[in-house]
């Protein structure tokens with residue numbers, strides 16, 4: 001224990017079980033580059049303030065460079081006794097450069113150090129994720145362009161409702177993905193604040209210069225309150241919430257792809273490269289990628305919940321409970337990113353089965369609302385029109401016919417103001433193109449929306 005950086009006040013050694021139990025090295029070693037970058041900035045600031053000599057800071061920075069090289073190369077020996085990545089780096093640094101290494105931790109605590117490391121890590125990850133979402137959006141938009149004019153049944157309650165353009169359907173996801181990107185940018189703005197200088201919880205007695213450290217690490221702002229800086233993880237929760245929404249959006253699309261690729265729908269063919277088979281049923285081609293995306297959404301939502309529960313009972317300031325933030329965070333990042341990338345691959349390789357979709361448009365009275373709207377143009381109040389069309393649908397069902405297959409005389413029994421021009425309104429394409437209200441599915445509207453997104457994504 002005497003070898004531990006905190007060993008001074010301890011008598012015997014740490015129990016082996018405790019050492020294993022408290023150790024975070026197996027996961028937080030992933031933060032080493034950020035930890036080292038933070039230490040270099042801290043050392044430079046200390047020297048600039050005259051707290052370390054220039055020579056000491058230089059030795060520290062060079063030593064840290066060596067440590068980083070060793071970890072990069074995989075030659076660094078991680079010792080479980082080191083507890084966490086901060087101590088592992090510091091121990092090795094001191095072994096390499098001697099006494100100066102023992103001065104690095106002046107005016108600093110692992111509490112502000114870890115708060116920094118996670119922020120630096122998350123900053124990178126948020127950038128990567130926003131880019132991946134951009135690629136996903138591009139794939140979605142390419143698919144929308146490829147099948148721009150395909151009409152498919154739109155559903156509510158998973159019952160056929162009104163016809164919509166497939167491209168319109170895809171652009172609905174694009175709206176979600178743009179908001180997902182916005183949420184990530186938004187949370188970045190709030191957590192892009194340098195916590196160094198909080199030290200353990202109360203700030204430092206040394207004449208430190210946190211704005212300078214922050215500048216070296218490319219932070220636009222520094223902490224306002226030392227207690228808050230070391231103890232809150234709300235930014236991880238915000239990220240986990242944004243990540244959960246990304247997964248929920250992906251999961252909904254995945255669900256549609258799974259349904260649509262079933263024989264019952266048969267609207268789409270997911271490429272072989274994005275499906276897997278069955279070990280017993282030779283005929284099977286299963287949409288496992290979509291299913292796993294749907295399944296992994298539960299895992300990410302679980303991390304969000306877990307993080308909230310970890311935080312809820314913690315008194316200020318730092319508590320070791322906070323070490324439990326990292327595994328859910330890392331797993332969230334490691335789960336969401338491949339899901340986003342895979343969904344892009346699925347979309348880029350998706351084929352629509354146009355004949356099957358066209359056949360589905362023939363059933364389900366998709367233009368019943370159009371008939372009611374038509375009757376309104378003939379002077380019938382909408383509620384009355386609704387009832388008349390309802391009766392017409394009921395009659396058509398008994399005849400095994402669609403509305404357009406009925407004769408005008410048959411229709412007039414229920415809707416006396418109907419005339420021959422009604423039949424135009426019952427055509428699927430007209431139904432789509434009449435919905436030209438803002439945000440509607442009319443081809444003109446969707447063409448505008450698609451062009452705008454293509455421009456936004458640099459696809460034109």
Ligand code: ARG
Nearest residue numbers: 024084110111114320322323
């Ligand atoms: N490994 C710790 C964590 O992840 C770093 C901070 C430890 N601080 C402490 N006083 N034990 O939260």
